[in-house]
Amino acid sequence: MKNRGRQATIILVFCNTFLFAIKIAAGIMSNSMAIISDAVNSLTDIISSMIIFFAVKTSSKQADEGHPFGHHRAEPIAGLIVAIFAGILGFEILHTSVFKLTETHVHKIGIPAIVTLLISIGIKLIMSGYFKKVSRKINSPALLASSIDSRNDVYVSAAALVGVICGRYGYTHMDNIAAIFISFWIIYTGYKIGVQNIDYLMGRQPESGVMEEIKQKASAVSGVMGIHDVRAHYVGNYIHVEIHITLDQTLTLTLAHDIGKDVQRAVESIESIHKAFVHIDPV
Numbered sequence: 001m002k003n004r005g006r007q008a009t010i011i012l013v014f015c016n017t018f019l020f021a022i023k024i025a026a027g028i029m030s031n032s033m034a035i036i037s038d039a040v041n042s043l044t045d046i047i048s049s050m051i052i053f054f055a056v057k058t059s060s061k062q063a064d065e066g067h068p069f070g071h072h073r074a075e076p077i078a079g080l081i082v083a084i085f086a087g088i089l090g091f092e093i094l095h096t097s098v099f100k101l102t103e104t105h106v107h108k109i110g111i112p113a114i115v116t117l118l119i120s121i122g123i124k125l126i127m128s129g130y131f132k133k134v135s136r137k138i139n140s141p142a143l144l145a146s147s148i149d150s151r152n153d154v155y156v157s158a159a160a161l162v163g164v165i166c167g168r169y170g171y172t173h174m175d176n177i178a179a180i181f182i183s184f185w186i187i188y189t190g191y192k193i194g195v196q197n198i199d200y201l202m203g204r205q206p207e208s209g210v211m212e213e214i215k216q217k218a219s220a221v222s223g224v225m226g227i228h229d230v231r232a233h234y235v236g237n238y239i240h241v242e243i244h245i246t247l248d249q250t251l252t253l254t255l256a257h258d259i260g261k262d263v264q265r266a267v268e269s270i271e272s273i274h275k276a277f278v279h280i281d282p283v
Helices: 003-031 033-059 074-100 111-138 141-168 171-203 207-218 252-268
Strands: 228-233 238-247 273-282
Touching: 003 033, 003 111, 003 141, 033 074, 033 141, 033 171, 074 141, 074 171, 111 141, 141 171, 171 207, 207 228, 207 238, 207 252, 228 273, 238 252, 252 273
Parallel strands: 238 273
Antiparallel strands: 228 238
């Protein structure tokens, strides 16, 4: 699992670097603000990829004396940094694009620029599907963010493609309008990724389906008479659970302890659960 996550991040860095190189070259040659904005978006992706690489590497470390519950918060921290950086760049592109609307500039849009954007759309579609699949297998919010970002980049490149084609046929302002759309999309994407990872860092309660599964697993353990005060929260991208179970007060201490351990193992068998703390209440 760890190696697969690292492999995915290496692919992410390589693909984004390749896309940035061809986009910035096409943008400069064609004098297209839309393509240059898309290239800047790819530059953001490169930096994001590097942050995600180190986050995945750090989060995969085993618990130690200084971090007894592991390093799972590394990935949400990386996701938050990426979100902030995307927001800053989005506003910068918006500012530049609005300013350039008042200017008259000549486009030199050729077939290579259009082909570059089509290549970008194709690669990003493949990347989105791949990272979504890997993120689900290793429960990685950072790679899931990359999957969402890659999917959004398809729309960004499509908007740039519309802009440059319109510019090629004389509608020069459409290029800057497309760049403005791209800037808003980058800002929105950064906001969504930021909110999700802030929830991870703030210890948000899991979805209702997960909470229900926790209750079902605990209640199904032999000897458990009832459950109450079930609480759960995210610690990074994994979940910690606190649950109270009621047992027959006539049980021996050893048997009560064994039932408690059975409940713990049952709850921790849920894929997203990292640790379960079980409290025993005699009745």
